[in-house]
Amino acid sequence: MALPPEAAGHAAESSGLGGGAAAKPHARRDSVVIRFAGDSGDGMQLAGMQFTAESALAGNDIATLPDFPAEIRAPAGTIAGVSGFQLNFSSREVFTAGDEPNVLVAMNPAALKANLDDLPPNGVIIVDREAFSEANVKRAGYASNPLTDHSLDKFQVFQVDVTKLTTAALHSTGLNNRAVFRCRNMFVLGMLSWLFQRPIESTERWLEGRFKKTPELLNANLMALKAGFNYGDTTEMFASSYEVQPAKIVPGLYRNITGNAATALGFVAASVKCGLPLFLGSYPITPASDVLHELAAFKNFGVYTFQAEDEIAGVSSAIGAAFGGAIALTTTSGPGMNLKAEAIGLAVKTELPMVITDIQRAGPSTGMPTKPEQADLLMAMYGRHGESPIPIIAASTPADCFECAYEAVRLAVKYMTPVILLTDGQLANGAEPWLLPDVSKLAPIKVEFASNPDGFLPYKRDPETLSRPWAVPGTPGLEHRIGGLSSEDQTGNVSYSPANNELMVRTRARKITGIVREIPPTSIFGDVNGGELVVLGWGSTYGSVREAVKQLRDKGKSVSHIHLRYLNPLPADLGGQLRKFKKVMVAEMNMGQLLKLVRADYLIDAIGCNKIQGRPFKVNELINRISRSLEG
Amino acid sequence: MATALTRKDFVSDQEVRWCPGCGDYAILAQVQKIMPEFGIPRENVVFISGIGCSSRFPYYMNTYGFHTIHGRAPAIATGLKVTRPDLDVWVVTGDGDGLSIGGNHLIHALRRNIDLNILLFNNQIYGLTKGQYSPTSEVGKVTKSSPMGSVDFPFNPITIALGANATFVARSVDVEQKHLGDTLKRAHSHRGASFVEILQNCNIFNDGAFNDVTDKAIKADHQLVLEHGKPLIFGKNRDKGVRMSGNRPEVVTLGNGVTEADLIVHDETNLALAFMLGNLQAPLPTPIGVFYATSRPTYDAAMNAQMAEARAKQGEGNLADLLKRGDTWTVN
Ligand code: SF4
Numbered sequence: 008m009a010l011p012p013e014a015a016g017h018a019a020e021s022s023g024l025g026g027g028a029a030a031k032p033h034a035r036r037d038s039v040v041i042r043f044a045g046d047s048g049d050g051m052q053l054a055g056m057q058f059t060a061e062s063a064l065a066g067n068d069i070a071t072l073p074d075f076p077a078e079i080r081a082p083a084g085t086i087a088g089v090s091g092f093q094l095n096f097s098s099r100e101v102f103t104a105g106d107e108p109n110v111l112v113a114m115n116p117a118a119l120k121a122n123l124d125d126l127p128p129n130g131v132i133i134v135d136r137e138a139f140s141e142a143n144v145k146r147a148g149y150a151s152n153p154l155t156d157h158s159l160d161k162f163q164v165f166q167v168d169v170t171k172l173t174t175a176a177l178h179s180t181g182l183n184n185r186a187v188f189r190c191r192n193m194f195v196l197g198m199l200s201w202l203f204q205r206p207i208e209s210t211e212r213w214l215e216g217r218f219k220k221t222p223e224l225l226n227a228n229l230m231a232l233k234a235g236f237n238y239g240d241t242t243e244m245f246a247s248s249y250e251v252q253p254a255k256i257v258p259g260l261y262r263n264i265t266g267n268a269a270t271a272l273g274f275v276a277a278s279v280k281c282g283l284p285l286f287l288g289s290y291p292i293t294p295a296s297d298v299l300h301e302l303a304a305f306k307n308f309g310v311y312t313f314q315a316e317d318e319i320a321g322v323s324s325a326i327g328a329a330f331g332g333a334i335a336l337t338t339t340s341g342p343g344m345n346l347k348a349e350a351i352g353l354a355v356k357t358e359l360p361m362v363i364t365d366i367q368r369a370g371p372s373t374g375m376p377t378k379p380e381q382a383d384l385l386m387a388m389y390g391r392h393g394e395s396p397i398p399i400i401a402a403s404t405p406a407d408c409f410e411c412a413y414e415a416v417r418l419a420v421k422y423m424t425p426v427i428l429l430t431d432g433q434l435a436n437g438a439e440p441w442l443l444p445d446v447s448k449l450a451p452i453k454v455e456f457a458s459n460p461d462g463f464l465p466y467k468r469d470p471e472t473l474s475r476p477w478a479v480p481g482t483p484g485l486e487h488r489i490g491g492l493s494s495e496d497q498t499g500n501v502s503y504s505p506a507n508n509e510l511m512v513r514t515r516a517r518k519i520t521g522i523v524r525e526i527p528p529t530s531i532f533g534d535v536n537g538g539e540l541v542v543l544g545w546g547s548t549y550g551s552v553r554e555a556v557k558q559l560r561d562k563g564k565s566v567s568h569i570h571l572r573y574l575n576p577l578p579a580d581l582g583g584q585l586r587k588f589k590k591v592m593v594a595e596m597n598m599g600q601l602l603k604l605v606r607a608d609y610l611i612d613a614i615g616c617n618k619i620q621g622r623p624f625k626v627n628e629l630i631n632r633i634s635r636s637l638e639g
Numbered sequence: 640m641a642t643a644l645t646r647k648d649f650v651s652d653q654e655v656r657w658c659p660g661c662g663d664y665a666i667l668a669q670v671q672k673i674m675p676e677f678g679i680p681r682e683n684v685v686f687i688s689g690i691g692c693s694s695r696f697p698y699y700m701n702t703y704g705f706h707t708i709h710g711r712a713p714a715i716a717t718g719l720k721v722t723r724p725d726l727d728v729w730v731v732t733g734d735g736d737g738l739s740i741g742g743n744h745l746i747h748a749l750r751r752n753i754d755l756n757i758l759l760f761n762n763q764i765y766g767l768t769k770g771q772y773s774p775t776s777e778v779g780k781v782t783k784s785s786p787m788g789s790v791d792f793p794f795n796p797i798t799i800a801l802g803a804n805a806t807f808v809a810r811s812v813d814v815e816q817k818h819l820g821d822t823l824k825r826a827h828s829h830r831g832a833s834f835v836e837i838l839q840n841c842n843i844f845n846d847g848a849f850n851d852v853t854d855k856a857i858k859a860d861h862q863l864v865l866e867h868g869k870p871l872i873f874g875k876n877r878d879k880g881v882r883m884s885g886n887r888p889e890v891v892t893l894g895n896g897v898t899e900a901d902l903i904v905h906d907e908t909n910l911a912l913a914f915m916l917g918n919l920q921a922p923l924p925t926p927i928g929v930f931y932a933t934s935r936p937t938y939d940a941a942m943n944a945q946m947a948e949a950r951a952k953q954g955e956g957n958l959a960d961l962l963k964r965g966d967t968w969t970v971n
Contacts, residue, residue: 064968209966253970262967272962279958286722288714306949308956311722311942316747320714323707323744327687327718330705331726335718353708443967446959480703480719480726483682488651488698490706491690500653501698 031240033204033250038097040105041199044122045114046083047076047090050192054112055092056438057196057213061205063263063440066253067096070550072104072623073436075377084146089121096203098252102550102557104437106625112195114138114169116147128161133199135169135191165244169194176234180227190231197235204250207236257442264441266405266434267294270338270364271301273412275308278334280413281420281452284309286333288324290317290343293376294432295366298338318343322350325361329354330489332456332479334416335361340368340376340432341383348391351425355395355515357489358466358475360419360426362412367431367546369621378621379433381546382597387427388575388604394512396519398422399575401429403549406441408434411572417452418525422518423474429574431596433547433623460484465499466511473518523579533560533567537587540637543613544594545571545601548624552594555629566633574601582609592616592636594629644675651701662813662839663692666760667699669819674702677727677827684727687716689736692767692841693760696731710741713748716755721939727827730757734775735765738794742774746803751938752831758823759796759834760813762841763848770844782844797917797930800834801910807833808913809929813840814853818864818927825929831937838927852925865916865928870902873924881923888915890923907932 041058045051052073059071074091081088095105110131113119115138126132136154144152153159154166173194177187193214200207211229218225239245264272278285289299291314303312311333315321322337329335339347344365354361367383369375387399398418402411408430415426457463457476465487466475478485487499495502496510531541533556544552549570556568569584571577585591585605591613593602599615606613616632618624649671657663674684684702688694690709697704707715712730720728730748737745737759748755764782765771771784772791779788800808807829811822819837826833838849851861859875871881878893880902891897906912913931 060966064966066968066970213966256970258970260963260967260969262963262965275956275961276958279956284722286718288718305956305961306946307953308958308961309946311946313718313721313942315714316743319711320717320744320747323711323714324718324721326707327705327715327720328722329718330715331719331723333718333722349708350711357705443962446962480685480723481682483680486681486702488653488700488704488706490697490704491708492706 031245032247034247036249036251037099038095038101038105039110039203039249039251040093040095040108041110041112042091042093042108042122042125043112043195044089044091044118045112045192046118047078047080047088048083048189049090049114050189051090051112051114052092054192054196055094057210058199058205059094059096059438060209060213060263061200061207062094062096062203062251063261064209065205065251066256067098067251068101068254068256069094069096069263069438069440070101070104071095071438072433075436082146084115084117084143086117086121086147089118091118091122096251098254100254102554103623103626106627112199114191114195116144116149116153119153120147120149126162129163131163131165132159133165133167133195136166137168137170167198167244172234172238173231176230177227180223180230182223182227186224186227190227193228193231194235194238197232197237198239201236201239202245202248204248207232256440259442261440261442263438264406264409265297265436265438266402266408266430267297267366267436268301269406269408269441270402270412270428270430271298271305273409274302274334274336274362274416275305275310276409276446276449277413277416277452278310279308280449281334281416281454283454284311284333285336286311286313286325286328287336287338288313288315288321288328289336289338290315290321292318292340292343294368294435295338295340295343295364297435298364298366318346319350322347322363326350326354326357326359329359329361330480332477334420335359336364337361338364338366340366341370341386342373344383344386344390351397352391352393352395353491354425355391355397356491358423358515360423360477362415362419362426362428364412364428364430366435367429369619375621377432379431379547379623380597380619380621381429381431381548381595382600382619383429384545384574384595384597384600385603387429394516396516397575398424398426398519398522398573399429400426400572401546401574402434403546403570403572405434405437405439409441409444413449417450418522420452420454420477421474422472422522423477424519429546431547437547456482457485458482464497465489466494466497468514473514473521520576522573523576526573526576526578529569529578529580529584531567531569531584532556534565538565538567539588540565540590540592540633541567541569541585541588542592542594542616542629542633543569543571543585543601543605545574546595548594548596551624551626551629554626555633558626558630559633564634564637566637571601577604577608582611585609585611585613590614590636592633594624596623644681646671646675648681649674649701651699653698655699656695657692658843660842661692662762662841663696663760665813665816666758666819666837666839667696669816670823671700673820673824673827676824679727683725684729685719686729686731687712687719688731689733689741690767691733691736691765692762693731693733693839694736710736710739711744712736713741713744713755713757717748717751717753720753720755721942724754724939724943728755730755732757732759734759734761734763734773734796738796738799739774746799749800749803749805749832749834752806752935754830754937754939755832756823756826757832757834759836760839761796761836762839762845764841764845766841766844795917796836798914800836801913801917801931805834805931806831806933806935807929808917808931809834810836810838810927812838812849812852812927815927822928825932829932831935851921852927861924863919863924863926865905865926865930867905867907867929870899870904872899872902881919888919888923
């Protein structure tokens, strides 16, 4: 869908604030994908997030994907400094932020250049004309000005004098040029809000909160926002505005949430439910730091956040807190996971509950820190010395991070084991509307510390779960010692007995595989009794896979989708479900890690669908790949 | 109706496995001896260690204990102490565990001033791995991993601790039982991170490393016992002292016009003096005792105070309200 096909006057002259007067017509659209792009300092992330909030309030289903530059402050106007934010808002259910934008807002030539390849023919480009100065055009690596050299002829270009119009609107404020320049994002937001019939009241409220302490900046931002809105209404450039009707959504109370915020809330909810303090030991790392930031603000919930000296201290301090009876967490990304491996092994061996959250990013090594990947699965499975199995859970959407974080804590304390929660950079920063759960209906989490010295032994196990007692310091009569050395069954005393060692290793492994009893039956989207091909996915690929499978099914193809939350142990019925299909395709953002597990565990000749570009699958990529496989 | 505990109450049922004659035995005995004096119930005491000979320590204490991984004990103890300020937490480490693989955690625990009692057994060798030079071994030391002599310049645990802004820094010796006991009691009564370097003889791989301060025949001439407010006097006949010559310390013999009034008077609250004493080297004597003691808020108390403040200001957190924060909307 190119948008807006009706709008004539490509590259129309802007007519300033005094333009047309009569109310303009609305045109209806099912879905629109907008990408906001600019210099890191242009505030495009903020504009995008606020446009998202407005769209959510307007009742659309939404999905977003921010795109951060690798550099914090790359030289202004360069490709390296371009920051983006993509939003898909729709009157239908949406699963992804969209393959390609219908509308690209480019605040400078670099933003245009960095994003143009993704724009389909006839796509809409909105630019700040004044930003296309000779110097800026050159800095972006253009040989000539793309606004005048006809290289954009296959698109619909709207040149708006954003800077000039913002300056004019803020003339009376007496603010300096720099401060005025920083209000351009609100002008653009106002203009787009008009164009897509979004109410701006929520943004006004948000600005009031953000600039509480600086009334002159609040005033300027409000003026810029309104000026942009009015400009949309009065300019002759836009012949009509667009309306995206509310989507049919499950009724209830919603808020917009990013994966990292949902992860933090899931942990707080779990700690409240079991009545124990929460402790996070963490070292700042992209893209995990926001969980630390979120949790640091919840001190009145009994949440301890400890910014450790390094990744190892992050996990180690959490182990200490777990020993003392807290709900213990550490959060990190791939490089930090490597560093934590030894300490996680200690938690496995001493059977202390904790959750390790790996918010995966593109590797290897430092890789692309701001870009998502799913290549830590086998590390989560096997990345420790010795036999040290750990339950693994993966979240599939930003809001799902809440449930997964909660579930990870529930399993950790029930089975007295570290649990790994996998999310990724896409989930972490992406956002979607979240139907707020009824707090009273969350699954119960029961924790009973050992207290009776009669017959107490630190490794005497629960007959069903095989978990050992959680005996915390301060409990009279339960004084005991634990450690990393191989230890005797029941007593936990240091033991080098060969048979005892095998018994303990096998018992711990049985404890983890026993977690299958917690996993609900695997549901198949599509042909529940089997069919041609099933796409098996996990983690953040959920949206793209579901959308691709849906579109293919709409065309009558026998394609289904199974998406996993539990990766270790795998669901007991998974093998049987997969065998109902002639072909099993495992889609993941790595070189085939779940694929290896599936092939090894079930001896199924599954095929891989892989992408390692630090970018999510596009729906069309999946459709093409699946179609080829159906034909082949 | 708590009955007073005795030394025996702190002895676990585990067989002690250090080499016969190891200095660790004397330290263990002294710790077990002084524990009852604190009047703290056993269940509130936790010993945490890393890896190395010294780190076997928790197994032998009949308290809560955690034998963890190499170098990480201060970090693990931090997580415990912050969330459980009610507990009496001890860290037992060695020169390899605390200053090599775990150096980072040690200095950060010290600068944060976590209320821990940190005992670093310094035997200037890797014992458990059978005798490689350690980060406190002297240059030139011949070991299995340094057949031509080590070219590795050593750390000085006292000045490392001072440099990390520790609030309590002391040194004692395994065989100086009374001095060791008194020093540990001082360390325990200090609020904040207390760091005690204990010179410990590894009779298997580095026997006699501290002979000058332990050999009865000569130790009086090499050991300088620091006492707050007292002049720095040592020697068999208590006739030697340390005074300033310009801005450098020197050893002088009392008499012939040199009196106690010329000597440096120890002041535990003087950081510059502590650094100078920490750096004393032969031919100057080896100081033992408390180098430095000062008071600074502890991290664990400060963090718990913030939590209490947040609760007082915002009220006890309400989960349903928390989830509803920010812009919400209702879909009908
Ligand atoms: S090797 Fe040395 S330090 Fe270790 S137990 Fe034996 S004597 Fe003690």
